[in-house]
Amino acid sequence: KLPVLELENVSVGYDSPAGMVQAVNDVSLKIYENTIVGLIGESGSGKSTLGNAIIRLLKNNAMLTNGKIKIMGQDVYSLNKKELRKFRWSQMSMVFQSAMNALNPVLTIEAQIVDVFLSHHKKMTLKEAKVKAKELFEIVSIDPTHLNSYPHELSGGMRQRVVIAIAIALDPKLVIMDEPTTALDVVVQRSILDKIKEIQKVKKFAILFISHDFSLVTELASKVAIMYAGRFIEVTDSQSLSHKDKHHPYTKGLINAIPQLTADEVIIEGIPGNPPNLIDLPSGCSFHPRCPYANDRCKTEQPAGSKVGNRYIECHLYDMVGEEVTIHE
Ligand code: ATP
Ligand code: SF4
Ligand code: MG
Structure with missing residues (x-):
């Protein structure tokens, strides 16, 4: 079966005065239709850079330095400008980090949604587009009277629903959601997540859900990629x-850092140390300066990565013999 998204050894770097920032470093992943895959990692681990690379909206000083990104088998970086414009939003869309501020402040919500339809459907009339906009508002549960509002007249939660509505307007196969609820309070966050789940079930598109909230991602996604210093150090099913x-x-x-509510007292064990400098990565395994299990080999040799069933792990502790994983610790 054709994956909706296929990442093949993707690397992305930023040109900076101090040198090349290796923000995404040789990541591979497949996402199939009707699935939600989570992408987690600390701040600065490269999550947004990867999301932006997939939809081909990298910043000016960034570039895909290696690898292939395919959506429905189509290499995103081989499209010309015109093809890309058609492809974006209709095949792949993205809810950007701090998307709530991404709406145009001087246009009504309706005008912005109508614009999405009209720019992709040359034959659609304004009247038809307005009907579509209204349907879309029903899907994301906003009262259609708000269509005539300006962004600042809506609450944060409603603006975020509008942004999600625009992302799904053209029924894309892949929706990338970059921290779609982070700026919202817990109750609103919950209702938006439920809404995302509900729409996804009906529309069956694939979602790459980016977050640094471990428990949220494991709840929402069936599969999770864990990113550290630009690499997928583990890809596993969330169970x-x-x-x-x-x-x-x-x-x-990360699992230890989740408050253990079942215990008599809440224990939070973070990961000591800081993420590395992406301009000058540590030798060997990038995690070795912080890893409690690090040995001499870890300091010199980048772990190759083992694939076991649906799982992928990049660590010298894991040796694969057939389908069996042996752990030396
Ligand atoms: P967060 O959880 O804070 O959103 P993230 O995982 O999304 O973090 P990115 O925004 O992808 O991380 O950043 C990855 C790395 O790239 C960081 O080290 C960041 O400093 C660097 N970076 C991001 N944008 C630029 C830029 N325009 N120029 C140079 N470096 C950049
Ligand atoms: Fe890296 Fe694994 Fe070695 Fe830790 S034990 S430093 S994670 S290779
Ligand atoms: Mg980010």
Whole structure:
């Protein structure tokens, strides 16, 4: 079956006065239709850079330095400008980080949604586009009277629903959601997540859901890619993340960092240390300066990565013999 999204050894770098920032470093992943895949990692690990690279909206000083990004089998970077304009929003769309401020302040919500329809459907009339906009508002549960509002007249939660509505307007196959609820309070966050789940179930598109909230991602996604210093250090099904066994040491740290509400007292164990400088990455495994299991080999040799069933782990502790994973710790 054709994956909706296929990343093949993708690397992205930023040109900076101090040198090349290796923001995304050789990541591979497949996402199939009707699935939600989570992407988690600390701030600065490269999540947004990867999202922007997929939809081909990288900043001016950024470039895809290696690899291929395919959506429905189509290499996104081989499209010309005109093809890309058609492809974006109809095949792939993105809810950007701090998207709430992404709406045009001087246009009504209706004008902005209508514009999406008209720019992609040459034969659609204004009247038809307005009907479509109204339908879309029903899908995201906003009262259609708000169509004539300006962005500043809506609450944060409603603006975020509008942004999601625009992202799904043209029924894309892949929607990238970059921290879509982070700026919202917990109650609004919950209702938007429920809405996302509900729409996804009906429309069956694939979602790449970017967040640094571990418990939120594991709840929403069926599969999770864990990013550290630009690399996918582990890709696993989210069920496996409910227990600490057989995970990458960084993943274990993330699992430990979740407050254990079942215990008598709440214990939060963070991961000591800071993420590395992406201009001058540590030798060997990038995680070695912070890894409690690091040995001499880790300091010199980048772990190759093992694939076991649906899982992928980049760590020297894991040796694969057939389908069996052996852990030396
Ligand atoms: P957050 O959780 O804070 O959103 P992130 O995982 O999305 O973080 P990115 O925004 O992708 O991280 O940034 C990855 C790395 O690229 C960071 O080290 C960041 O400093 C660097 N970076 C981002 N934008 C630029 C830029 N325009 N020029 C140079 N470096 C950049
Ligand atoms: Fe830790 Fe070594 Fe595994 Fe890296 S390769 S995560 S340093 S044990
Ligand atoms: Mg980000």
